[in-house]
Amino acid sequence: MQQEDTQTDTIETLRQAVAAREQKLDQLQHTIAEQENAIAAIKQSMQDRERALADLQHSVAEHEENLMALKQTVAEKELEIAAAQEAANSHEQALNTLQREIAAQGQDEDYKVALALTLANAAYDALFVLNAQCEIIAINDSAEAMFGSERPIGQQLAAVTGAPELEEIVLDALTNEEEIFEEQLAIDKSVYRVRAQTIRRAGNLFIGLALEDITQLVRLNRARRDMIANISHELRNPIANIRLIIDGLFHEQEKPKRKQSTSALRAIARETDALWWLLQELFDLSMIESGQAILRMVDTPVAEMINESSERLYDQSVTKDIKIITEIPDDLQVLADRDQIRRVILNLIHNAIKWSPPGGAITIEAEQVNDEVAISVRDNGPGVPEEHRERIFERFYQVEQSRSSGDGTGLGLAICKHVVEAHGGHIWAVSNAECGGGCFVFTLPSAEHH
Structure with a gap:
């Protein structure tokens, strides 16, 4: 009997042990199921991030295509403007050629007068001949058609054209007989390039006046500026959003694929930053060209601006082992917008670093020249060839293919030119023979004389 009780207790103990193990097995299976769900969620998250990364790369590619289209449109607009300017130049050249033919002819005055009238009537520009009292004594067909006037001979110029400002230009020409006066003038919703010059014959003083209608050229320029400003503005927000998404993905990367994804994200971030700066420079250039940029002119120490700029580019110069030397008087000041x-x-120091050989030196100098301050940035690089020095300040202009492979946007020098000229100064590239390398000089009004 005692043996049976013992067996019963043993069986009960075994049953309890089996039940406990079954409970643990259920718990283990439940834990495994939870882990499998977590792994599936992680895989899904990684797939979502990979899709987001692919979408991001596609979006960047689309914006790059839009930017290339923008560049192409700008180039086409500039070609139209160049064609209009070339047409105007060809008309002026034809006028000069026929004038030389008239001077060379040894025939009678009637022939010369007939030839001059034929030439004048064939011209697209409005041509007037005035006496010293601003009365019209001759006019071509284009002028009559332009101002809708019949029998204008003997009438005052202002009465025929409805533009008293023209008489002011004529009076300036009368006061300074040896000079040619050129000015851009708006008359009755049209814009004209006006040119006036005096002619003295047999003791009498006459004034030749030419008006070239450049309304379409001005509209093309305005349309180009507006287009650049609008497209730049529209693209800045999506690119900024892309950059924010990239920053977010940088922080959310899972360890298994972090290295590969981070490398791709850095490449996208680098290209996005390049697009951002190009759009920013396009926008800034359009604002400056349109006259909408406001200059905050204050007395500014030159040495401070140059030292601040050099410090910002210190890391770039150290990377190429380039020494930046500044020779600026502490008391030298200019009247300028400090930020601009x-x-x-x-921009000039960045260009100098980019084109200087490793181990080179960049010298920045400034000096007072009459009522201006001249600032120069000189390097040991190849400089700008003589045939390109006039065009180097045009937007997107590249000197040569090897120089276009840098990281610039092709707008920096164009912005420099507009900013300096807005201050009343000038900027130019110095010949390699004069400075032994690359050198840019610009002038600003001296604070001492303003």
Whole structure:
């Protein structure tokens, strides 16, 4: 009997042990199921991130295509403007050629007069001949058609054209007989390039006046500026959003694929930053060209602006082992918008670093020249060839293919030119023979004389 009780207890103990193990097995299976669900969620998250990364790459590619289209449109607009300017130049050349033919002819005055009238009537420009009292004594067909006037001979210029400003230009020409006066003038919703010059014959003084209608050219320029400003504005927000998404993905990467994804994200971030700066420079250039950029002119120490700019580019110069030397008097000041001119200096120093050989030196100098301050940035690089020095300040202009492979946008020098000229100064590239390398000089009004 005692043996049976013992067996019963043993069986009960075994049953309890089996039940406990079955409970643990259920718990283990439940834990495994939870882990499998977690792994599936992680895989899904990684797939979602990979899809987001692919979408991001596609979006960047689309924006790059839009930017290339923008460049193409700008180039086409500039070609139209260049064609219009070339047509105007060809008309002026034809006029000069026929004038020389008239001077060379040894025939009678009737022939010369007939030839001059034929030439004048064939011209697209409105041509007037005036006496010293601003009365019209001759006019061509284009002028009559332009101002809708019949029998204008003997009438006052202002009465025929409805533009008293023209008489002011004529009076300036009368006061300075040896000079040719040129001015852009708006008359009755049209824009004209006006040219006036005096002619003295047999003791009498006459004034030749030419009006070239450049309304379409001005509209093309305005349309180009507006287009650049609008497209730049529209693209800045999506690119900024892309950059924010990239920053978010940087922080959310899972360890298994972090290295590969981070490398791709860095490449996208680098290209996005390049697009952002190009759009920013396009927008800034359009604002400057349209006259909408406001200059905050204050007395500014030149040395401070140059030292601040040099410090910002210190890491770049150290990477190429380039030494930046500044020779600026501490008391030298200019009347300028500090931020805008600092941008000019930054751009010139950046260019000098880019084109200087490793181990080279960049010298920045400034000096007072009459009522201006001249600032120069000189390097040991190849400089700008003589045939390109006039065009180097045009937007997107590249000197040669090898120089276009840098990381610039092709707009920096164009912005420098507009900023400096908005301050009443000038900027130019110095010949290699004069400075032994690359050198840019720009002038600003001296604070001492303003």
